[in-house]
Amino acid sequence: MRIVKRVESMQRLALAWKRSGVRVGFVPTMGYLHAGHLSLVRRARRLVGTNGKVVVSIYVNPTQFGPREDFSAYPRDLTGDARACRRAGVDLVFAPPDAEMYPKGTSPFSTFVTEESLSQGMEGAARPTHFRGVTTVVTKLFHLVLPDVAVFGAKDYQQAAVVGKMVRDLNFPVRVVVAKTCRETDGLAMSSRNKYLTGDLRRQATILWRSIGEARRALRKPGRAISALRLKTRLKAFIEKQPAARLDYLEFFDPDLLVPVSKVEPGTQMALAVFLGKTRLIDNARL
């Protein structure tokens, strides 16, 4: 397995693969890999076959963090990540330093990709420049790795939707595949940020998954459609019974257009963000 740090070397390799007809599967990550990431790697391998190449990028992208967010504290472990990738059969890890991705100098970085529809609510409302950072860095990574297929995790539901829309709108020659969220045995969605959950916070963090269960149970009762507003109020109270939990947002929406719905029914998508102390977790599911 190769570890590449320079953008030029990455692109040169990718262009050589293209010329020789090698299929490339790509898993962009911010590192600190867990079983969820490795399931994306396995999916990428199945998609490109044994003759294809699987590339994992490990890059904590500064432009998708807000000024008060956890960019510097975000967990990093390139040595452990490289070991996990090697075991998982990854062909190449791309781990560029910031100076390679956003060079300074007389003409500093000044080009951005923005998606202006699906990115507006939820994470986009809570984290104003987040998706601009995501779509910009994914564009750069796609141009450097030149994948045939890229695999994203369903835990970041809105992110996958925004990237998919960007790919269609801008005609990237890349297929986007969204793979199922991996969960701990108690239902907590796997996330590198779970590392922050010390002491009792880890137990309280199951409230995200349990609130999805509550919504599903509410839908099982026969009768009239359920008001989104009412269900939100009820779930907010349910969530905030946990002493360290504060709801950031909870939304019911159309799974394709990401437009909020006023009536919740089977097939509606639910997504939520919850602070547990200082740690912000997200989760989502089809109801």
Add this chain to the structure above:
Amino acid sequence: MRIVKRVESMQRLALAWKRSGVRVGFVPTMGYLHAGHLSLVRRARRLVGTNGKVVVSIYVNPTQFGPREDFSAYPRDLTGDARACRRAGVDLVFAPPDAEMYPKGTSPFSTFVTEESLSQGMEGAARPTHFRGVTTVVTKLFHLVLPDVAVFGAKDYQQAAVVGKMVRDLNFPVRVVVAKTCRETDGLAMSSRNKYLTGDLRRQATILWRSIGEARRALRKPGRAISALRLKTRLKAFIEKQPAARLDYLEFFDPDLLVPVSKVEPGTQMALAVFLGKTRLIDNARL
């Protein structure tokens, strides 16, 4: 020579070329081709060789026109353009309809590429959404044609600079080449918009090139550096002596950073936009 109208067919062909190692040279145009465009085609051919493919796109991109600009009036002649391309040895003309480039439907187009530094002055100030339209459509075209090299004309100096910056910032695997402006024998820069110059306007239109000559003559005089402000005032008066001419902007700037300079000297870039009646023409040169 092939004429392709569907984005899917274009990309499928481009991907097949990539897999077989064929080099692709690309000339993006808005059609109504003149000798200037054809010089870009010859340049593209020299760059990719006889075994390479030269692609010309012909697309009057609606998103780079302002609401009061000449989008509907912009001259179009696909039959004549196809003939000229065939004679010039072009391999493929890509001429998509608007519905292919910006499909409507339940999830209308919502992704944009913006360059926020070099695009701010001059054309960017005079035409607020112009460069966003340009960088977005060039991104789409690059993803559909997958060129190794793209050739732009120097007449649109700022456009070439903005596209070059976008390509570097977003790591497009494309080399951008800027080819010299072609001029009529009296110095008028070739442009599809010259078609609008009826009657005496054609003669008056040489004022752009003549004002560049005036600036060069001013620099030839020995002595102190020339104040940009003073030279602008003088050239504005010189230009507006033409009865139909109204100066839109005239700028002296650093040719790489596009930052205005206060002192004009050899090596300074000059650019200007002039209305001749309702027709807006641009030109530029290194002094």
